[in-house]
Each structure stands twice: as structure tokens, then as C-alpha cells.
Amino acid sequence: MTTLSAPPTAPEADGRDHTALLASLREAIGAAHVVTEAQDMAARLVEDRGLRQGTALALLRPGSTEEVATCLRLCKAAKMPVTPQGGNTGLAGGGVPDGGIILTTDRLNRIRQVDPTNATITVEAGCILANIQAAADAVDALFPLSLASEGSCQIGGNLSTNAGGTAVLRYGNARDLVLGIEAVLPDGRVLNDLNGLRKNNTGFDLKNLFIGAEGTLGIITTAVLKLFPKPSARATALVACTGPDPALALYARMRSQTADTLSTFEYVERLGLEMVIDHTPGCSDPMSEAHPAYCLIELTGNGAQADLDTRLEGALEVAFEADQIVDAVIGASEAQKDALWALRENLSEAQKHEGASIKHDVSVPVSRVADFIKVATQACMDHMPGLRPCPFGHFGDGNLHFNLTRPVDMADADFLAEYGAFNRIVHDIVHEMGGSFSAEHGIGTFKRAELRRYKDPVALELMAQIKATLDPDDLMNPGKVL
Amino acid sequence: MTTLSAPPTAPEADGRDHTALLASLREAIGAAHVVTEAQDMAARLVEDRGLRQGTALALLRPGSTEEVATCLRLCKAAKMPVTPQGGNTGLAGGGVPDGGIILTTDRLNRIRQVDPTNATITVEAGCILANIQAAADAVDALFPLSLASEGSCQIGGNLSTNAGGTAVLRYGNARDLVLGIEAVLPDGRVLNDLNGLRKNNTGFDLKNLFIGAEGTLGIITTAVLKLFPKPSARATALVACTGPDPALALYARMRSQTADTLSTFEYVERLGLEMVIDHTPGCSDPMSEAHPAYCLIELTGNGAQADLDTRLEGALEVAFEADQIVDAVIGASEAQKDALWALRENLSEAQKHEGASIKHDVSVPVSRVADFIKVATQACMDHMPGLRPCPFGHFGDGNLHFNLTRPVDMADADFLAEYGAFNRIVHDIVHEMGGSFSAEHGIGTFKRAELRRYKDPVALELMAQIKATLDPDDLMNPGKVL
Numbered sequence: 001m002t003t004l005s006a007p008p009t010a011p012e013a014d015g016r017d018h019t020a021l022l023a024s025l026r027e028a029i030g031a032a033h034v035v036t037e038a039q040d041m042a043a044r045l046v047e048d049r050g051l052r053q054g055t056a057l058a059l060l061r062p063g064s065t066e067e068v069a070t071c072l073r074l075c076k077a078a079k080m081p082v083t084p085q086g087g088n089t090g091l092a093g094g095g096v097p098d099g100g101i102i103l104t105t106d107r108l109n110r111i112r113q114v115d116p117t118n119a120t121i122t123v124e125a126g127c128i129l130a131n132i133q134a135a136a137d138a139v140d141a142l143f144p145l146s147l148a149s150e151g152s153c154q155i156g157g158n159l160s161t162n163a164g165g166t167a168v169l170r171y172g173n174a175r176d177l178v179l180g181i182e183a184v185l186p187d188g189r190v191l192n193d194l195n196g197l198r199k200n201n202t203g204f205d206l207k208n209l210f211i212g213a214e215g216t217l218g219i220i221t222t223a224v225l226k227l228f229p230k231p232s233a234r235a236t237a238l239v240a241c242t243g244p245d246p247a248l249a250l251y252a253r254m255r256s257q258t259a260d261t262l263s264t265f266e267y268v269e270r271l272g273l274e275m276v277i278d279h280t281p282g283c284s285d286p287m288s289e290a291h292p293a294y295c296l297i298e299l300t301g302n303g304a305q306a307d308l309d310t311r312l313e314g315a316l317e318v319a320f321e322a323d324q325i326v327d328a329v330i331g332a333s334e335a336q337k338d339a340l341w342a343l344r345e346n347l348s349e350a351q352k353h354e355g356a357s358i359k360h361d362v363s364v365p366v367s368r369v370a371d372f373i374k375v376a377t378q379a380c381m382d383h384m385p386g387l388r389p390c391p392f393g394h395f396g397d398g399n400l401h402f403n404l405t406r407p408v409d410m411a412d413a414d415f416l417a418e419y420g421a422f423n424r425i426v427h428d429i430v431h432e433m434g435g436s437f438s439a440e441h442g443i444g445t446f447k448r449a450e451l452r453r454y455k456d457p458v459a460l461e462l463m464a465q466i467k468a469t470l471d472p473d474d475l476m477n478p479g480k481v482l
Numbered sequence: 483m484t485t486l487s488a489p490p491t492a493p494e495a496d497g498r499d500h501t502a503l504l505a506s507l508r509e510a511i512g513a514a515h516v517v518t519e520a521q522d523m524a525a526r527l528v529e530d531r532g533l534r535q536g537t538a539l540a541l542l543r544p545g546s547t548e549e550v551a552t553c554l555r556l557c558k559a560a561k562m563p564v565t566p567q568g569g570n571t572g573l574a575g576g577g578v579p580d581g582g583i584i585l586t587t588d589r590l591n592r593i594r595q596v597d598p599t600n601a602t603i604t605v606e607a608g609c610i611l612a613n614i615q616a617a618a619d620a621v622d623a624l625f626p627l628s629l630a631s632e633g634s635c636q637i638g639g640n641l642s643t644n645a646g647g648t649a650v651l652r653y654g655n656a657r658d659l660v661l662g663i664e665a666v667l668p669d670g671r672v673l674n675d676l677n678g679l680r681k682n683n684t685g686f687d688l689k690n691l692f693i694g695a696e697g698t699l700g701i702i703t704t705a706v707l708k709l710f711p712k713p714s715a716r717a718t719a720l721v722a723c724t725g726p727d728p729a730l731a732l733y734a735r736m737r738s739q740t741a742d743t744l745s746t747f748e749y750v751e752r753l754g755l756e757m758v759i760d761h762t763p764g765c766s767d768p769m770s771e772a773h774p775a776y777c778l779i780e781l782t783g784n785g786a787q788a789d790l791d792t793r794l795e796g797a798l799e800v801a802f803e804a805d806q807i808v809d810a811v812i813g814a815s816e817a818q819k820d821a822l823w824a825l826r827e828n829l830s831e832a833q834k835h836e837g838a839s840i841k842h843d844v845s846v847p848v849s850r851v852a853d854f855i856k857v858a859t860q861a862c863m864d865h866m867p868g869l870r871p872c873p874f875g876h877f878g879d880g881n882l883h884f885n886l887t888r889p890v891d892m893a894d895a896d897f898l899a900e901y902g903a904f905n906r907i908v909h910d911i912v913h914e915m916g917g918s919f920s921a922e923h924g925i926g927t928f929k930r931a932e933l934r935r936y937k938d939p940v941a942l943e944l945m946a947q948i949k950a951t952l953d954p955d956d957l958m959n960p961g962k963v964l
Binding site for chain 1: 597598599600601602622643644646650651655657658667671672673674675677678679680681682683684685686687688690691693694695699710711713730733734737738739740741742743783784785789793845846847848849850876879880881916917918919920921922923924925929933936937938940941942943944945947948950951952963964
């Protein structure tokens with residue numbers, strides 16, 4: 001990663017004596033929850049994939065909103081930086097401390113209320129995403145946020161990074177799933193906007209300021225989330241087409257014909273599918289011939305299974321006749337549907353077997369997504385002959401993981417030395433097409449330079465003004481985002 | 483309205499000489515677009531229903547974002563307050579100037595782009611809502627925002643007030659329909675966040691700060707809005723039930739059984755229906771007997787009409803068996819469906835024939851909406867025997883127009899003298915139930931006192947801090963919201 005910078009000096013080496021602060025923190029939340037031993041903090045100091053090593057003076061584990069507030073008040077008085085951390089599964093380095101104190105939301109893990117009629121669930125920031133999904137399921141409802149790390153990521157982190165995932169096409173990003181929040185401000189004040197209302201026009205929209213701010217404006221401690229009726233049926237297909245242009249035409253058709261049920265429209269090219277088939281036990285090519293590109297399509301709904309099947313088959317038939325697809329496999333059983341999903345879900349893992357990857361999490365308007373794949377693929381191939389581009393992902397959201405696998409014969413290190421050059425090529429194309437260089441992973445530390453390069457200058461100024469207003473001492477997750 | 487206050491002294495009477503400012507403004511946007519004659523401004527100075535009379539030095543009609551920016555820069559230099567105004571159809575007094583200058587978005591009325599594949603439409607702030615709906619329709623798409631004033635309200639005002647309306651249950655509030663905005667800040671800087679992306683996690687969410695801020699933080703000049711597939715079928719029913727409790731049980735059933743298609747769940751009691759029948763030519767009771775309460779239910783979808791009809795009839799049959807409804811009329815033709823809708827749409831108008839009304843635009847969690855109707859009705863009846871409560875509205879959003887019609891024999895003025903007392907009774911109950919005293923109409927000037935009374939104190943502080951940061955001279959729509 002060319003955007004990495006060395007961590008600043010850790011505060012335990014800053015020459016100040018923090019004995020009094022640590023004593024106050026132990027007094028406030030209990031000595032057992034103020035961790036200072038290096039080995040006990042080790043897992044909290046490193047980025048999930050080992051891409052960044054942080055440092056910290058201590059790890060705080062407050063057990064309530066009030067304790068979070070006390071911690072932030074004490075840290076502010078001592079001018080001690082605080083890095084909020086959930087499951088530490090972020091992909092942009094936003095949860096890794098550069099000194100100061102880590103405040104984990106681990107112990108804020110209660111599901112406070114489930115209200116099936118209001119279709120809401122009230123959860124504390126430290127709740128594991130999978131546990132929230134399970135609690136929704138227990139009342140026959142769906143909490144649709146779903147992503148690879150759902151077994152360990154925490155909802156506080158999901159909201160702070162406005163997580164995306166596989167259900168955005170139908171249900172929106174994490175931001176769209178929130179009705180109200182409670183948050184502790186950098187000075188320890190507690191914002192109570194914990195409402196479960198579908199309509200509430202009483203002043204500025206403060207909650208969306210904290211959602212997606214990656215912990216730089218305060219700590220979200222509780223949220224009221226939307227629940228949805230649990231779909232009773234799904235119809236799943238893997239279709240083959242000749243490239244991104246017919247895939248886009250197919251997407252437009254599916255959206256207009258199956259609008260209220262279209263939940264998934266994922267894309268992968270042949271190289272990606274081959275990687276999965278080659279490296280994932282149990283995964284095989286469901287089609288007899290190889291094709292340039294594939295789309296995984298799923299409709300979900302609350303009507304009869306037969307209705308959904310009919311809609312999917314009907315739309316695909318017309319797509320065949322229009323030459324938008326050349327082959328299709330429809331999952332006839334739940335096991336077959338799961339097998340089609342496995343081809344998508346194992347992509348990131350399978351890529352690792354083919355050597356180093358240079359990754360981009362980008363989005364463009366959906367109408368430009370086929371153009372983007374073609375133009376960016378060509379530009380990257382021009383830069384490095386032999387390169388193996390492997391674009392895949394949330395085609396229907398305009399969001400691609402535009403991953404580049406190294407040439408077969410190149411050393412990983414030589415390839416990764418080109419990270420910055422490929423970033424520039426890909427992000428320049430994205431920017432020119434009105435897109436985003438960070439669609440769902442956020443800024444953290446890894447993409448700060450890109451933010452300064454591509455973001456509207458007035459937006460950057462406004463962000464800095466708001467940050468200075470809420471956190472004048474720059475204590476909340478310093479060095480991240482801005 | 484007890485929350486009205488007298489307008490402050492108009493700036494033309496402030497003793498300052500504004501000749502130079504007006505000359506600069508004429509130079510910047512053309513003399514024809516700087517209106518200072520009182521009779522030419524008259525319609526812009528008064529609240530739509532005549533509830534508030536404002537004053538202004540001049541009316542500006544800039545024709546581009548750049549001209550808006552120049553106007554705000556000049557006004558800031560002269561410390562001249564600016565009231566942004568769209569169609570002037572707001573219901574909280576937010577567009578009525580208390581002196582200073584009115585800046586209308588009338589001439590920012592271009593639809594800049596329609597992108598059917600990206601499902602977006604890019605519109606300037608002065609576009610009339612109905613024109614945006616029509617432009618979407620022309621590409622076989624739906625822009626779902628729909629409200630009574632859609633023939634004259636402007637999208638800039640809709641976004642600045644986060645408008646609600648009749649399609650929130652399925653498509654969300656105005657806020658939920660926006661992907662990107664362009665806005666002019668109080669100092670004339672132009673924020674360009676005009677993206678059409680479904681996923682974009684590059685820094686703080688600035689757009690939602692301007693949406694719903696009622697013009698107090700700047701002026702939204704352009705927006706990228708979401709389009710949806712146009713439903714090809716609808717199934718509509720008016721059902722009768724014995725009161726709000728079975729209506730709520732019916733809502734929960736409809737939501738779980740018809741989830742992906744439920745678009746409308748509106749409520750009205752017998753008194754409201756009678757007012758419509760009595761005072762609206764062409765409207766008649768579609769049922770042979772009178773019932774305590776009614777729900778208007780509509781499913782919309784992109785599948786076959788027969789499928790929708792089957793789903794609606796199936797859900798209602800089960801509701802009959804469960805004693806949740808006692809009668810039902812299903813629209814068998816488009817004309818019959820329109821006739822059922824007319825019973826809902828003519829409610830506000832019909833009420834006027836029965837004398838003065840005291841109105842509340844409130845919301846509670848959907849699970850509390852039946853309780854709210856019962857408790858608030860009883861409390862208001864206790865306060866004034868003979869009162870005719872007429873609660874109706876967006877039951878499925880938890881949003882009721884809790885309107886009170888005066889006793890038959892009481893004079894309007896005597897009744898309206900109780901406005902403040904009824905506000906307190908109703909809003910206290912709403913607040914106790916975790917609800918909102920302004921669900922979709924905003925704060926403007928009319929509800930500022932309620933905001934100070936009920937809003938979380940830290941939220942109020944944060945709003946004031948953000949306002950002071952973006953608009954330190956308090957020039958943008960002063961006296962509104964905060």
C-alpha cells in the first residue's frame with residue numbers, strides 16, 4: 001500500500017506521565033477493564049490482514065454508554081487520543097491506533113429491544129452482526145446487512161464505516177438501515193437521538209454525521225435498526241454472457257422486470273470463476289462450456305416460490321432471445337442455490353492462491369460499469385503485459401472489486417511495487433467517470449491521500465470545519481479520514 | 483398558532499443604506515431578477531395559508547448555481563439575511579422572510595439529466611415536483627415522492643424539508659431518494675457532491691446535513707435523485723375495522739404477507755370519512771353500513787395484476803377470519819381504485835367545512851400508533867367535551883395527522899384559543915411514547931418552541947454548533963428551526 005505512513009511516536013514515549021489518567025480510568029470502569037499489558041493488546045494493535053502495526057498506551061473496555069462518556073471526558077482532560085474499535089475487521093486501517101488509547105465496544109453487546117410491529121431492533125455498538133441477524137430471525141424478520149466478516153464484526157463498526165455488503169441492491173447500505181443512534185461526543189456529552197421513527201423532521205440530521213465518520217467525530221454506542229419481512233422464497237441463477245456490455249443490458253432488463261424482488265446482481269469474469277473452481281474444494285463449473293463473464297442473480301420475495309421461479313425464468317428467456325445471455329443455470333434446490341452462491345463467496349479466498357493482488361474498491365454510475373470494466377482492464381493491461389485482471393462484485397450497485405492478480409511469472413514484491421501506479425490508473429478512470437475510489441471500505445489511513453486528491457475541495461474544507469467544531473483537540477481517532 | 487412571534491423589524495427599516503448591495507446584485511444577476519416592488523413580492527411574503535405575514539427588502543431570482551453563489555457572497559459581505567424559497571408551500575413557516583432578502587429558486591428549473599440505467603435523474607432545485615415525476619414517467623420510471631402540493635412545490639424545498647407524503651411506506655422520505663447534491667454555502671462556496679453513486683464512502687455524509695435543514699445551512703441548488711421501476715399493477719382496498727387496535731394487527735399482517743409490494747396503509751375514522759362523503763361531490767360511502775375505522779391499503783408491483791389481486795384478497799380473507807376487519811371493498815377497476823383514493827385525498831379539504839381545526843403532524847413507533855390514537859383522543863375529549871377528533875394519515879409510517887375539529891356549537895376563535903393547550907396535551911403524549919411532534923412538516927417558525935421543549939439538549943447544542951460553524955453571522959434563513 002503506497003498510502004501507508006509510519007505510525008507517529010506512541011504516547012507512552014511522549015515523555016508525559018499518564019499514571020493519573022490511568023488511575024482515573026481504572027476508578028471509572030474497573031481495573032479489569034483497563035488493559036495495559038502489551039501481550040493482552042497485541043491483537044488490537046494490528047490491522048486484520050497485517051497491513052499495519054499500531055501502538056497504544058492502553059485498551060479500555062467500558063461496559064455502558066455512561067462509562068464510554070466518562071472515558072472520553074477523562075481522555076479529553078488529559079489530551080489523550082482515543083481510537084474506537086469494534087471487531088477490528090475494517091479494510092482501510094481505520095481501527096488501528098497510532099498511539100493513545102484504544103476504546104473497544106466489546107462489552108456494549110446487549111440487544112436492548114426487538115419490536116416486530118415497529119420492525120426495529122435496538123442494539124448496542126458491540127453486538128456482533130451475526131447475532132443481530134439471528135435476533136431478527138428469531139422474530140421471523142430480516143436484518144439484511146450481510147458481509148464476509150459478519151461473524152466477528154460489530155455493528156458499531158459497520159455503522160461507523162457505513163458498511164455495504166451483498167444486500168445493498170435491495171436494502172441499501174448500513175446508513176439506510178438506521179433510524180436512530182446514541183453517540184458519545186469527543187468531550188463526553190451523550191447525544192440521544194435513539195428514536196425508532198420512520199418520520200421525524202425535528203432539526204438537522206445528526207445521525208448521518210456519525211454514520212460513516214469512522215469514529216472521528218465520536219463513538220456510536222447504540223442504534224435503532226430497521227427490520228424487514230423475512231423473504232419466504234428465493235430464485236437463484238448463474239448466467240453466462242459474452243462480456244460486461246450484455247451483462248449491463250441484462251441488469252437493466254432484470255431491474256425493470258423483477259424490480260420489487262431483485263436482490264442480487266453480482267458479476268465475475270472467467271478468470272475469477274476458474275480461480276474458485278481450481279482452488280475451492282467442492283466448487284465446480286456448473287456449465288459445460290467456458291464463457292467470458294457470469295452474473296449471479298437472485299430474486300427474493302414473500303409470495304409463492306413458483307411465482308418467483310416464473311419471473312426469473314421469464315426474464316431470462318427474453319434475455320436469451322435478445323442475445324444478452326448465452327447460458328444459464330437455475331438453482332432447482334436450496335442446495336443448488338447455495339452451490340451457485342459458493343462460486344461468488346469463495347472468490348476473495350481463491351485469489352490468494354494465485355499470488356499477490358492489487359485491489360480497488362470502486363464504484364461508478366451503474367450506466368458506466370461496463371465501460372469502466374473495459375477501459376480500466378485495457379489501461380492496466382497496457383501498463384503491465386501479462387497482468388491478470390479479475391474484476392468482480394456488486395455490478396448492480398456500480399461497485400466493483402477491481403482486483404489485479406500478478407502475472408504468472410512475476411514475484412509478489414515486484415508486482416506490489418506497482419500498487420501506487422495501478423491506483424493512479426484505476427482511480428483516475430473512476431474519477432473521470434464520476435465514480436468513487438472507495439465505494440464501501442471507507443478511508444481509514446490507507447486512502448487519506450486519495451481523499452485529498454479526488455474529493456471536492458469544498459467538501460474537504462467542510463469536513464475539516466465540522467471536525468474542528470466537534471473535536472477541537474483532534475483526539476478522536478486522529479490520523480484517520482481527514 | 484401559539485408559537486408564532488411577530489416578525490422583527492424589516493431591514494429596509496434598519497437605518498442602513500442598501501443601495502450599493504442592490505446595485506451589486508443587479509449587476510450580478512440582471513436588474514430584471516432583483517425585484518423590490520412590494521406588489522411584485524406580495525405572494526412571496528405570506529405563508530401559503532395566510533398564517534404568517536413576512537417582510538423583505540428584495541426578491542432575488544438567480545438563474546444558475548454561480549449566480550446563487552454570487553448573491554450569497556454579496557449578501558454575506560453586507561451582512562444581509564437571506565431566506566431561500568421554493569414553491570412557498572411549506573407548512574411550518576420556514577420560507578417566509580422576516581426581513582432581509584428572499585432568494586427564490588424559480589429559475590433553477592432545468593432537468594439536467596435522466597439516466598434510466600443508473601436509475602437517476604439530476605434536477606435543479608427549482609424544478610416543480612410534478613415535472614420531475616413526469617420526466618421519470620417519460621422513461622418508464624417512477625420518482626415516488628408524492629404530496630398534495632406536487633403541482634407547485636419545488637424539489638429544493640422538498641429536500642430542504644425532507645418531505646414525506648404518501649409513498650414513504652415503500653420508498654422512504656425525500657432524504658432516502660437522494661444520491662448527491664450541489665449546495666451553496668452561506669459564504670458563497672459551492673459544495674459539489676453531485677454524484678449518482680449507490681455506494682460512496684469517502685468522508686463525512688455532508689448531503690444529509692443540508693437535507694432537512696430548511697435552508698439554514700445553505701441552499702441546495704441541484705440534486706441527483708433515485709428512480710424506481712414503474713409499477714405495472716396495483717391492488718387497492720378500503721377495509722373497515724372496529725378501531726385502531728385491529729387496524730394495527732391488520733397492518734402487521736399485511737406487512738409480513740405482502741412485504742415487497744405494500745405501498746399504502748392509510749387510516750381514517752368514521753367522522754373523517756363522513757366529512758368527505760358529506761362535503762365532496764362524487765364521493766360516497768362504498769359500504770352499506772357505518773364502521774368505526776377504515777384503512778386504505780394498496781399493493782403495487784411489477785408482476786401480473788392477477789398475482790397482486792390474489793395476494794391482497796388472500797391476506798384480507800385471513801384478516802376476516804381473525805376478526806381484524808369487518809368489511810372490505812376491493813377496487814375492481816382503475817376507476818374504482820381512484821374512487822377509494824378520493825376518500826383519503828379529500829380529507830383535508832372536507833374538514834374545512836366543519837369549522838376550525840387544530841392540527842398535529844406527529845409520529846410514534848408503529849407499534850404504539852393504536853395506543854396513541856386511543857390515549858390522545860381520550861385526553862383531548864377530557865379537555866373539551868364535544869370536541870370532534872379526526873385522526874387520519876400514514877398509519878403504516880406511525881405518522882398521524884391528529885386533527886381536532888371544533889365542537890359543533892363552538893365559535894372558531896374560542897376553539898383556536900385552545901391551540902396551545904391541545905399542542906401540549908398531544909405532544910406530551912407523543913413525547914412520552916418516544917415519538918416526534920413534527921413527523922413530516924419540519925420546524926420552520928411555527929414549531930421552534932416545541933423543538934426547544936422536546937429535543938434532546940445535546941442535539942440542540944450540536945445543531946447550534948454546526949449552524950455557528952457554517953453560518954457564523956446567522957444570515958441563512960435566520961429565525962427558522964434553531
